Amino acid sequence: MTCTPDDRAITGGPDIAATIRLSPSLTSRRIEFAHAVESAHGMIASFAVDHEWAAYMRVFFDRGIEIFVRQADLWARIRELYALPGATPLPTPGLAAALEWGILLAVTPEEYMRVAPEYGSSPEAYQRLLAHEVAHRLHVSILGGDEDAMGPLWFYEGFAVVASGDLTDPPRGNHTWEALIAPGPQAYRRYGALLRRLMERIPLSDLVDRARAHDFEQWARSVFLREQK
Numbered sequence: 001m002t003c004t005p006d007d008r009a010i011t012g013g014p015d016i017a018a019t020i021r022l023s024p025s026l027t028s029r030r031i032e033f034a035h036a037v038e039s040a041h042g043m044i045a046s047f048a049v050d051h052e053w054a055a056y057m058r059v060f061f062d063r064g065i066e067i068f069v070r071q072a073d074l075w076a077r078i079r080e081l082y083a084l085p086g087a088t089p090l091p092t093p094g095l096a097a098a099l100e101w102g103i104l105l106a107v108t109p110e111e112y113m114r115v116a117p118e119y120g121s122s123p124e125a126y127q128r129l130l131a132h133e134v135a136h137r138l139h140v141s142i143l144g145g146d147e148d149a150m151g152p153l154w155f156y157e158g159f160a161v162v163a164s165g166d167l168t169d170p171p172r173g174n175h176t177w178e179a180l181i182a183p184g185p186q187a188y189r190r191y192g193a194l195l196r197r198l199m200e201r202i203p204l205s206d207l208v209d210r211a212r213a214h215d216f217e218q219w220a221r222s223v224f225l226r227e228q229k
Contacts, residue, residue, distance in 0.1 A: 019064040026067055026108065033067050037104065040130035040164075044138055047163045051204055053142055060137035063102035071095060071115050074107050094119070099133040106130055118186055119167070128166040135163035142208060151211030154181040154191045155220075159208070161192030162199070168192075177221050198223055 020033055041059070048057040068074040074097075075090055081100050094116035097106035106112075112129055113120035122128070139159050143149045150156040161167050167189040173179065180194040198207060201223055210216055 021064060021066045023067075023069055023073075025069060033065070036127050037061075037065055037130060039124070039127040040134055043127065043131040043165060044134045044163055047135070047165075048138060053138065053205075056141040057138060058141070060134055060141075061099060061102060061104035065104045066106075068105070068107050069111065071107055071111055074098070074105055077105055096120075097129050097133050099137055104130065104133060106133075119188065122167060125166075128164040131164035132160040132166065135160040138163065139208070143212070146212070149212035152181075152217055153183070154187075154194060155207075155211050155216075157188055158191035158195035159204075161188050162195050162204070166192065177224050194224070201226075 020030060022030060022033070045057050048054045066077065068077065075095060078098055078100060079086065079088055096112040096116055099105070106129065107115070109120070109126040112126060119125060136156065139150055139156060140147050171186055171190045171193050180190045182190070198220060210219065213219070
């Protein structure tokens with residue numbers, strides 16, 4: 001995709017100053033995307049304040065914002081950033097956004113609905129998609145840049161779901177520990193539900209600190225099972 005850089009910064013909030021790059025077919029929607037990004041950033045900034053993490057919050061997409069018409073274009077850009085071979089397969093069929101090397105990358109709301117209809121139809125789905133990616137960067141910032149300390153997949157994805165206020169409806173089906181941490185369809189909804197359950201007993205800040213431990217998953221499972229009794 002050929003992007004045309006926007007020569008105007010987002011100025012809707014004091015914490016956001018980023019350049020938007022759009023394909024020519026999207027230039028008329030510049031304000032729409034700017035508002036979505038501002039909303040997403042605001043969601044995570046508020047979450048950070050609520051959990052006393054404001055000191056770790058900043059504009060993590062300081063190298064810009066890029067919006068793509070097609071998922072294939074988004075993935076091509078990510079491959080370019082990481083110098084991956086062209087034949088590298090998608091990491092997940094529902095890939096719709098990422099925040100890599102200080103650049104917030106995303107597809108359009110329509111493409112998000114196409115590639116991930118199970119998530120794209122939720123309230124404020126697009127803003128929360130972007131907020132999810134910002135939340136990952138906040139999580140890493142809290143950990144002093146140590147991504148290896150983020151914990152297992154279900155935890156760091158659950159953190160981003162909770163931080164973005166997304167997928168609050170309970171998941172369908174089996175709510176056992178094994179079912180909630182399993183990958184597959186609706187996994188993010190289950191990860192968010194599991195973390196919210198754990199947060200009823202343990203403060204999120206304590207969970208984030210504990211997630212770096214080698215026995216975190218075993219410990220979290222024991223907390224979950226106690227809560228079930």
